Amino acid sequence: MLKPTDAPELPRILYSCYASRSREGEQFVSEHIFGCQLAGTMLLDDGQQQHCFGEGSVWLLRRNQLMKFQKQPPARGEFETLSVFFDQPTLRAVSQEYGYQAEGHTPGPGVLPLTPSPLYTSYFESLRPYQQLAQPSQAPLLALKVREALLLLLQANPALRDVLFDFSEPGKIDLEAFMQANFRFNVTLSRFAYLTGRSLANFKRDFEKLFLTSPSRWLQQRRLQEAYYLLKEKGRTPSDVYTEVGFEDLSHFSFAFKKAYGVAPSRV
Template sequence: MNSCYLGPEISPEQFIPEHLFLFLIKGTMNGYDGNKHYTLKAGEYCLVRKNRLARYNKVKDSDGFEKVAILFDEDFLKSYLKNCSFNSQGFNSSETFLSLHPTEKVSHFIQSLKPHYKGEGRIDPKMVDVKRQELLNILLQLQPELANVFFDFGKPGKLNLEEYMNRHYKFNVSIERFALLTGRSLSAFKRDFKAIFNETPSRWLIKKRLNEAHFLIHNNKKKPTDIYFDLGFEDLSHFSFAFKKQFGRTPTELGR
């Protein structure tokens, strides 16, 4: 099996709703959060922080690709917190993909999951919370400052909207998500957006993505099939239709 999941289903959006622990067994994984590119190689692991936008893709090696993904959702963390205490410690990193200190304890933990596999890359449901608690104990013993990450249940604070949108417009998430991530209600987001960009969010996003696509195809000679998904379009036909409506030519015609 190429994946093992512990916890609730992982969102198909490019939005991380809960903290996600990733351990790469085989292959390579490349991640991007709008600010920085990250690379995870076999034997490495990281924590992807909640309430962030992130995109990642897998690269197979000669042995294929295999990962373990463990979700630390808020309900589980609150339940864990009832039975333990922690001392607040400073935590300065703002990165989405948090590097974790290397320790054999994590590798041994990953090995300990094997006897509990029930097929389709999942383990016995009865063991999910037991194993998640075991891993959380290891991580907090290793890096106590992570408690400030795991047990922060507040909503995102209000951010600079213009800066945030110009950095994250390529991510394919809803307007409601953008509102949440910039610390606003939906109505406040739309109002602030109109004041800054003099356009609705949906129209601005389409124009911004299409202008970037035009630049990449015309100036950088990129193929439409190589860029449409990374620019936030769900399928090639929708991208081509919107592109022609905006520029009078299809992406393929522009690239000839």
């Protein structure tokens, strides 16, 4: 199995395979990811839109994005995906070697569905023999496969150079709009600060000026409001909604909900 490693010099190609049950969670996508759904279904939610990828689907995830995911194995089968991570040193090296440059920062969705093609199919099939090569000594071979994926994408979608070779960090953006769209993600305040183009101190200062309360208090109140709506209007259950709105565990959610609304979430 190819897995990411803590060693930064090892190229990252991840093969994910398991059976028997769905898995869900969220993550910060720190690098662009080129992925293919080999079997089962992948649901991705970037806070703006939900995408459903079935067998044979191909996608690109943009870096510096918050993402919720749900992985569903097929009936009587295994969930399988292959993902290639484009790290910044590799992208900068390819940019310098081939002259690829972004024409400027291009805002856009975090998930870019790609039109399946025989080229993509052949490439991901070619990765299967490499599933046992996730060792530091095999880094040169994996690096070639990562570069191959990058050049293949650019050949099929030349406009992606404005995404892949945009090396700018997040700029200062509309804080209210971002937080209203992303409060469901259970990430640190420093991560929210980075994604809105602020230092942590400036994020807290701007936040309190805008919302007239602290970020932590606002996040809890906003998540509880969303949970109440889902329970009351949509008929959801507490065990369904607590992670969806950004709480880490059910007991903490239940305690905070009862304190805010005077009733346990199971009684709504």
